[in-house]
Amino acid sequence: MTPREYIGRIAPTPTGLLHAGHAATFRLAHDRARAARGRVILRIEDIDPQRCKPEYTDACLEDLAWMGILCDEGPIRQSTRREVFLEVWQRLREGGFIYPSPHSRRDVELAAQAPHEEEPIFPTEWRQPPSEGLKWAAPAGVNWRFRVPDGETVAFQDGRLGAVEFVAGRDFGDFVVWRRDDVPAYELAVVADDIAMGITEVVRGEDLLVSTARQLLLYRALGAEPPEFHHGPLVRDAAGRRLAKRDAALSLRALREAGYSPEAVLDSLHIPSHVAGNSHP
Numbered sequence: 001m002t003p004r005e006y007i008g009r010i011a012p013t014p015t016g017l018l019h020a021g022h023a024a025t026f027r028l029a030h031d032r033a034r035a036a037r038g039r040v041i042l043r044i045e046d047i048d049p050q051r052c053k054p055e056y057t058d059a060c061l062e063d064l065a066w067m068g069i070l071c072d073e074g075p076i077r078q079s080t081r082r083e084v085f086l087e088v089w090q091r092l093r094e095g096g097f098i099y100p101s102p103h104s105r106r107d108v109e110l111a112a113q114a115p116h117e118e119e120p121i122f123p124t125e126w127r128q129p130p131s132e133g134l135k136w137a138a139p140a141g142v143n144w145r146f147r148v149p150d151g152e153t154v155a156f157q158d159g160r161l162g163a164v165e166f167v168a169g170r171d172f173g174d175f176v177v178w179r180r181d182d183v184p185a186y187e188l189a190v191v192a193d194d195i196a197m198g199i200t201e202v203v204r205g206e207d208l209l210v211s212t213a214r215q216l217l218l219y220r221a222l223g224a225e226p227p228e229f230h231h232g233p234l235v236r237d238a239a240g241r242r243l244a245k246r247d248a249a250l251s252l253r254a255l256r257e258a259g260y261s262p263e264a265v266l267d268s269l270h271i272p273s274h275v276a277g278n279s280h281p
Helices: 020-035 054-066 082-094 105-111 186-196 206-222 252-257 262-268
Strands: 007-010 039-044 073-077 098-101 143-146 153-158 162-167 175-178 201-205 228-232
Touching (some): 007 020, 020 039, 020 262, 054 252, 082 206, 098 175, 143 206, 153 228, 162 206, 175 186, 186 206, 201 206, 206 228
Parallel strands (some): 007 039, 039 073, 201 228
Antiparallel strands (some): 098 143, 153 162
């Protein structure tokens, strides 16, 4: 069998300025692609019109260039790829994998037995039969959820963490793939694009491990071969909190203006400027 060409992607969401944690993850993705003699695609995940702003896209491109993160293709904007996402929604609907749900995230939080959970499990008694979805010609106006196979272990081998597994229905429940405001959800959009772009390895932060389990179910439903996954460590502040875009003082723009070099930013995080990782054929 001929080995696949390595194709990676860097996929920022322009809802704020990039921070040092993004620098670590994107540099890792960039360097793993280069070590594998592969290509890397820049994809701007700007599907949410309420939160994504053009000025943040411009700032992102500037920051990536300053960090020396150069992509072979892109930027490709998800906001221009609605037809791709609609086709995937239709395939999932026709396959009976998703159903319309009138319940909001707030409804789920209120119904949860353990309200303190970061993401409560969707109550199974609220599920709709697959036939309900066939009544809809378009997704707008209601949330659409993927029905998970309760009790099934979803396992994968992570490039950094090794064997990882989650149990559907226990660690995560039925998840949204299309929002009532007619915007595709993260899980659907990234899987649709990673398939279309031929991505062979996804490099991102370990806060998205559960998302990987969800996305593996989508790959299977669509009959597509999933990529490999490599989840990097999260960068935290002095108090141990994961960096967020609201941490303006640690944005790449602020660090650059304070006189830091790209190498100094990575050194301050104790991350080497070149992380080859495992090479891919």
